[in-house]
Amino acid sequence: METTQQKAIIVGVQLQNETNFTYSMEELRNLAAACNITVTGELSQKASRINPSHYLGTGKIQELSMLVEDEDTLIIFNDELTPSQIRNLESSLDRQVIDRTILILNIFADRAKTKEAQLQVEVAQLQYMLPRLTGMRESLGRQGGGSGLKNRGAGETKLELDRRRIEERITALQAELQGQVERRQIQRRQRHKNEVPVVCLVGYTNAGKSSLLNAMVETYHPGSNKQVFAKNMLFATLETSVRSIKLPDHKTFLLTDTVGFVSQLPHHLVKAFRSTLEEVTEADLLIHVVDASDPQHEQHMAVTSETLKALGADGIPTVYAYNKSDLTDRAYPAVEGDSVTVSARQSSGIPELTGLIRSHVFNDYIQCEILVPFDRGSIVSYFNEHAHVQEVSYEEQGTRLRLECRATDYERFRNDFVELSH
Template sequence: MKKQAILVGVNVNRNQEDFEYNMMELENLANACEIEVRGQVTQNLPHMNRTQYVGSGKVEEIRLFVEEAEANLVIADDELSPSQIRNLESELDCEVLDRTMLILEIFSNRAKTKESKMQVEAARLKYMLPRLVGMREDLGRQGGGVGLNNRGSGETKIELDRRKIEEKISALNKELLKFSEHRRTQRKQRKKNNMPVVSLVGYTNAGKSTLMNSMLDTFQDDSDKKVFEKDMLFATLETSVRKVNIRDGMRILLTDTVGFINKLPHHLVKAFRSTLEEVIEADLLLHVIDSSNPHHEEQKKLTEEILNQLGANGIPVIYVYNKADLCGLQMPSVQDNCIQISAKRKMGLEELTNMLSARLFADMHKCEFLVPYTKGEIVSYFTENSHVLFTDYKEEGTQLIVECSGLDAEKYEQYRVSQN
């Protein structure tokens, strides 16, 4: 049955502009779940009502609004306790959801890979666990032994449900650990290849996946490697890693990650933490900001808060103000560690890669090597990971003049030709 909802929010001593934005965002979340919003009810309180979320008078107002609007659902802008949900449903005689439930539903619908599905399921179960409420018929005990003498020595149904959920969460965590260990092995291999890692981070729907695809189009010409992109909340849940050749011999690994949102459920952050480790291990962050959104500074601040919680606050950042074409900003415009671009129109990508080159390849050295023919893998390595300026074949081996990183120059020092 089609859902028609009334949105409810409590403004707890917060800035009114932020509160209005949160309510607008809640409507966007509802729309993402294909829920029709019929209206909203808000209340200013010093603190949320512990039993009903809003005051008793406001509950009656919501009940009348639900009847008038012929709605069958009420959605609260905050995470509610089991008792708050139960009390509201009893008073309003309709289903009550909170913001966390909505976000979990969106994540569940968007998850495509086995890992992301398991991450969402683990978060959903952790959310459910404290919300198991035993109804009257559930409180009869399960038979705990053979025959009738031991009846009543088993578990209550709610205890059985709780144990099953805990076992399921434990099994999911074990499976997710395997994915995490596999990614850790991949990261170690990348470090051996000495390739810088750049992570795209930012608010949901800021244009991270569009930027990755535009860079692949511009610098890789590899349409098979494109990631999924769409103008909707949480289009990307899976972390994607792509190799991008931004200059001759200057290759980076670009990672696309799940977007953030205000009041992102901590269960989801915890479940996706292993995926977000790609951010923590990055050499540089591209913080993508939707400059056309009037609340982009609040979104930027919230993203930074989540990055700090993840432990990524010490990583260098370039702030990429995307969608600058939609609000009439000059493009491309570079100032310190900020740049204004349009990822969709591929405007400003050249300037962005110049910024990446300056920060990631500042220690490039021009070196001459003479590599024995028995060490062909070294020649292949330089061809793949540096800018080869000159190649010749001498009697003693392959002569190379390359622009390479200081680490590579030091690593293959024994093959360098003296510059006397």
């Protein structure tokens, strides 16, 4: 079935001292495109404050109504609108009005594939809609079938529910989500018990986090078919994926892919996705992936840092991976301090990135030489699997090993072998 492309005009207010307004409007365009909406016009106003009743001043509202040609044109505002602003704008303009928040919520609804992500998005949508029911109910009559805003998971029927039923629905969804959260916490506790370090990929949406995870998997586990979905689009990843990476010297760490950040990420979403984002706060090391080819990458880094701070993850050691370097004139692969230039697409810079990961998460390893009695053969097997055995020789009293192993493993078996050097 062919859907007609929805047209829209984007509208924003630039406040005094706001330096990234042009970029934020450009991003609004990209968000609209991700929702299958074509932006046909743009209107902006410089002001000292947002108009509390109509968002824009009276003159600008008249200008906007002249810009809107046909009745199917959608008007998208760059900030989250209050319920009364939506109501007033829709009655003044006689058009459907939406804001940046609902646009992001719709993209998330469209991309959510796992049960948990779908529950999280629906909670966020319903919480956003609850105070806006009256305004939105009127606009529903105007919403065309060919719209890019499918509101999947929270469509017309749900909007028509009265407040009480929506609140009951939110409560039921949150209870269901809590079960998912508890399951995730059990998995995390298990990982801690196994003492496997957790390395988490974070960064702006579409910086190439999933592609980097895939490049790591392919480098160290070729042909394992453990790749995750990666695509050049906003919010391709909405669920946390964890992959175990085993290096040639038997050191293992878990690599986690997370939801990308975006400026003005709706607080309903941050709240709903908190359990997913908690993976970040439990990590031993963060890899902040940056799209080096994007002219706004410094702005993206600032947004990511702010979001990490809001999550309470700003104290975790961080390595910076400047990705998509093949699209820039940067030399790659190259390491400078805790930064590395890479190209996930070309799998270039993976050994250099791994070197930085090693220096952060494997600092509890020790070099030693031990003699294991023959009747303790299981210890030799354990070290062969979990340590980097550099040399083996057989003597009268047992097996002599020169190896690098975790300090905790050394202490654990200390009474079962003879220490030759440490």
